[in-house]
Amino acid sequence: MTLKINEPKAKESTMAKAVQWIGAPLDRADGELKTTGKARYAADFPLERMVYGVPIVSPAASGSLIKLEVEAAEKLPGVLFILTHENAKKIFPIQNDFGTATKLAEGRFPLQDKKIYYAGQYVGLAAAETLEIAQEAARLIKVICKEERSALDSEEELPYSYFPDNNWGTPLPVIRGNFEKAFSNTEVQLKAVYTTPVEHHNPMEPHACTAVWDGDNLILYESTQWVVGARNVVADALGLPREKVRIISHFVGGGFGCKGFVWPHTLLAAMTAMHLKRPVKVVLSRSQMAAGVGHRPATHQELSIGSSKQGKLTAIKHHTITQTSFLDDFLEAAGGPTQSIYSCPNLLVSYQVVRLNHGTPTFMRAPGECTGLFALESLLDELSYTLNLDPIELRLNNLSDKSPEEELPWSNSHIKECYELGSKIFGWKERNPKPKTMKRKGFLVGLGMATAMFPGVRSPGAAKVKILSDGTAEVLSATQDLGTGTYTTMKQIAAEVLRISPHRIVSKLGDSSYPPAPVSGGSMTSASVGPAVKSAAEKAIEALIHISIKDSSSCLYHLPLEKIHAADGKLVYQDDPSKTEIFEEILKRNNLSHIEGESFVKPDNSAEGYTVQSHGAQFAEVEVHPLLGQIRVTRMVGVFDVGRILNQKTARSQAIGGMIMGIGMALHEKTVYDPRTGRVVTDNLCDYLIPVMADSPAVEADFIDKPDPRFNSLGVRGLGEIGITGVAAATANAVYHATGIRIRDLPITPDKLLKWL
Amino acid sequence: MELTVTLEINEKKHVLTLDSRTTLLDLLREELHLTGTKKGCDHGQCGTCTILLDGKRVNSCLILAASADQKSITTIEGLSSSNSLHPLQKAFISHDALQCGYCTPGQILSAAGFLNEPWERTTEGIKEGMSGNLCRCGAYPNILTAVQEVLENQKLLNPQKASHS
Ligand code: FES
Ligand code: FES
Numbered sequence: 050m051t052l053k054i055n056e057p058k059a060k061e062s063t064m065a066k067a068v069q070w071i072g073a074p075l076d077r078a079d080g081e082l083k084t085t086g087k088a089r090y091a092a093d094f095p096l097e098r099m100v101y102g103v104p105i106v107s108p109a110a111s112g113s114l115i116k117l118e119v120e121a122a123e124k125l126p127g128v129l130f131i132l133t134h135e136n137a138k139k140i141f142p143i144q145n146d147f148g149t150a151t152k153l154a155e156g157r158f159p160l161q162d163k164k165i166y167y168a169g170q171y172v173g174l175a176a177a178e179t180l181e182i183a184q185e186a187a188r189l190i191k192v193i194c195k196e197e198r199s200a201l202d203s204e205e206e207l208p209y210s211y212f213p214d215n216n217w218g219t220p221l222p223v224i225r226g227n228f229e230k231a232f233s234n235t236e237v238q239l240k241a242v243y244t245t246p247v248e249h250h251n252p253m254e255p256h257a258c259t260a261v262w263d264g265d266n267l268i269l270y271e272s273t274q275w276v277v278g279a280r281n282v283v284a285d286a287l288g289l290p291r292e293k294v295r296i297i298s299h300f301v302g303g304g305f306g307c308k309g310f311v312w313p314h315t316l317l318a319a320m321t322a323m324h325l326k327r328p329v330k331v332v333l334s335r336s337q338m339a340a341g342v343g344h345r346p347a348t349h350q351e352l353s354i355g356s357s358k359q360g361k362l363t364a365i366k367h368h369t370i371t372q373t374s375f376l377d378d379f380l381e382a383a384g385g386p387t388q389s390i391y392s393c394p395n396l397l398v399s400y401q402v403v404r405l406n407h408g409t410p411t412f413m414r415a416p417g418e419c420t421g422l423f424a425l426e427s428l429l430d431e432l433s434y435t436l437n438l439d440p441i442e443l444r445l446n447n448l449s450d451k452s453p454e455e456e457l458p459w460s461n462s463h464i465k466e467c468y469e470l471g472s473k474i475f476g477w478k479e480r481n482p483k484p485k486t487m488k489r490k491g492f493l494v495g496l497g498m499a500t501a502m503f504p505g506v507r508s509p510g511a512a513k514v515k516i517l518s519d520g521t522a523e524v525l526s527a528t529q530d531l532g533t534g535t536y537t538t539m540k541q542i543a544a545e546v547l548r549i550s551p552h553r554i555v556s557k558l559g560d561s562s563y564p565p566a567p568v569s570g571g572s573m574t575s576a577s578v579g580p581a582v583k584s585a586a587e588k589a590i591e592a593l594i595h596i597s598i599k600d601s602s603s604c605l606y607h608l609p610l611e612k613i614h615a616a617d618g619k620l621v622y623q624d625d626p627s628k629t630e631i632f633e634e635i636l637k638r639n640n641l642s643h644i645e646g647e648s649f650v651k652p653d654n655s656a657e658g659y660t661v662q663s664h665g666a667q668f669a670e671v672e673v674h675p676l677l678g679q680i681r682v683t684r685m686v687g688v689f690d691v692g693r694i695l696n697q698k699t700a701r702s703q704a705i706g707g708m709i710m711g712i713g714m715a716l717h718e719k720t721v722y723d724p725r726t727g728r729v730v731t732d733n734l735c736d737y738l739i740p741v742m743a744d745s746p747a748v749e750a751d752f753i754d755k756p757d758p759r760f761n762s763l764g765v766r767g768l769g770e771i772g773i774t775g776v777a778a779a780t781a782n783a784v785y786h787a788t789g790i791r792i793r794d795l796p797i798t799p800d801k802l803l804k805w806l
Numbered sequence: 807m808e809l810t811v812t813l814e815i816n817e818k819k820h821v822l823t824l825d826s827r828t829t830l831l832d833l834l835r836e837e838l839h840l841t842g843t844k845k846g847c848d849h850g851q852c853g854t855c856t857i858l859l860d861g862k863r864v865n866s867c868l869i870l871a872a873s874a875d876q877k878s879i880t881t882i883e884g885l886s887s888s889n890s891l892h893p894l895q896k897a898f899i900s901h902d903a904l905q906c907g908y909c910t911p912g913q914i915l916s917a918a919g920f921l922n923e924p925w926e927r928t929t930e931g932i933k934e935g936m937s938g939n940l941c942r943c944g945a946y947p948n949i950l951t952a953v954q955e956v957l958e959n960q961k962l963l964n965p966q967k968a969s970h971s
Contacts, residue, residue: 080898081895081899084891085842085883086881086883089841092841095841179825180836181827185827250942253844253846253941254846254906254908300907303905334848531906532906733851735851740944742933745944745950
């Protein structure tokens, strides 16, 4: 669909409805920078006297460091410094907490002691004049460790696991009614175990940090999803006032969660730059990324579901065994969707976490939602066959006007329309419900569906909007664009308020010196920063009106301010539209280079008494080779109810991208650890498979696009994550429909099908 | 070991003295500051470092700069003329064939190379021929559309060339 956008024209009546910039499918604002190579990412800043830093890692998965043999490396011409635990700067303890924007990704600072918690942990860094010399130096350094017994096998460690008692403040286990009693009395009972492997984010841009000291000011060009968080962590840890640290992250080459919080390599770069008094660039290798910048931990999910013969759920139990490191209490909360989509009076959601000598896991696109939905939506599919019910009908049977979790009405929910529109676009009706009945050119064809969901999240966020004397405008906020379209959507919001074309507005983001914004995670940027941009733009216009009514040479002089509005780059008097003044004239006459509005918007209480949640319906078609078990996703459709859409074009790209990442989860992705050494075997992009273009089918994404005004002033809920959530289940369900084989262990690879075909 | 090479990069001649271990990718990025060429893996596995070497697409991380002596190189910085974008760049923008943009220079150079290779000019041909360039943001459907559009326009401009596949 292409919608042509015309510049708004001056209308007879200025109060006529002007062009709606919000939602318009504008081209990505940074498209030209990115397609011409001018967009600079963290490792792209050329600086005089740059030093290259290459981390040195532990080969052992546990125990302690005895020593680093650095002599050979130190002798190499061009080597400047070998950073080790012996010469590392002392780091200050910090709060390490999400709420105060001081969260560390790994709850331990590098090189402060000799303990080893996982293979690949940094034990030093080689710094040299060139990358080649630094790499050779790092290779020459011998790391001598005393290895202890490592915890590397989830099953073996199960006796030592713990039962977390809360998830972000929600007490665990989650209990409703009486599961055991209801389950034993119910008409239909199903039980199954679903497993998902460790996965890695593997954004195309490796983590990178270029650290530059200027006196006692520190600038970090950092690949991060949270410039404010990084600023606070680095400043507090190094004992610097926060205003002396500036984080710049204009462009991030993908994050998906693994760039949410500060990882230790950032501090290595800062410490080395401090020592050498020169800029230092540290770029991680894929292998270092496999060990030390987080992953989605594996899950083993035991589900039991009880239902009436008519398909009304009576009882659900969802017990997840997952993993974390010895450093942090990360929880992959796979039971979240089970608690929050379908109404079911008796429920038990619990967790058990095993500690392993692996790096700390972290949030990966839809953490908990996509692992949990794989299990829940697969089991519902199984139930639909048991009950001989259409899978969509089964889901519709169990929806409610209220959130099952909080028992509050939805702030705004169009989940039924998602199923309806999705099945129409996908052609669900053409599906023969019987498995193994559909064929095409020698392949078995299967159609599957699943529900998608993601909670509505927002945080306090701030923005500044400047109207400049040349008639252009700027939006400033310390938020980030990870490819999410934020540069584009934020100026669309400003344009709608300022009533000028977005082509005359520039968004300036990714700099911690701008008004603070939350992490670009939890799909919250649009809902958190968007309202601040709107409010800041309103304030800027208000300020301009104030100037004009006090300006005796203005035709708006002394007019009542509530009757003056912005329209088409001008202020206009409502009762006499011939009285107008162009923004730039007002500013120039008053000798102002610009006028600005700044706003810090906190979530208000308008959504109190409601549950805010996004939903969607996802459909997949697969072709399976009847002898070889080769699986291809041939078609996918996703329809999402995510509130108002800020830009149809970038939103669609993001949803499609999530769905394609979901194909990776369903069919390809799996991190393998060496069970003896704890090192990641799949530590590169040849062994860790992500979808390539040949794996990518025709994908359609559509939106209900109805604002959720209770949630925030824009009615937007965010869509960074929901796209991936239902894909694995929809694909697994399609594979079952094609073959009659139920695979409950991701990824669904041909070998798993072969033994049954 | 140091050695001297002569390279023509984006139509400009460079005589460079360099460490024999330097890859073409690191030379472009770290010595010449042509940072539009990206490093995604340094192992020939992702395609973000794709450039044109004597008109053919290659992974510049797999080539030692020394072995490119006397060759001509096009990077993303040299793909378009000063005032107007290359048709691929335009098509990538208008079809939103990018999100984070990190794979984008590589995708565009790879597509530019692909256009001159004897692949079948079908959806399947493009998908196969472009599969050496990973995109974790999953922009593939839009990249496909962008490349298709450029092919389409080329056919109009040069029907003989486009039809022999
Ligand atoms: S950086 Fe060259 S192929 Fe990945
Ligand atoms: S656009 Fe982000 S990796 Fe391709």
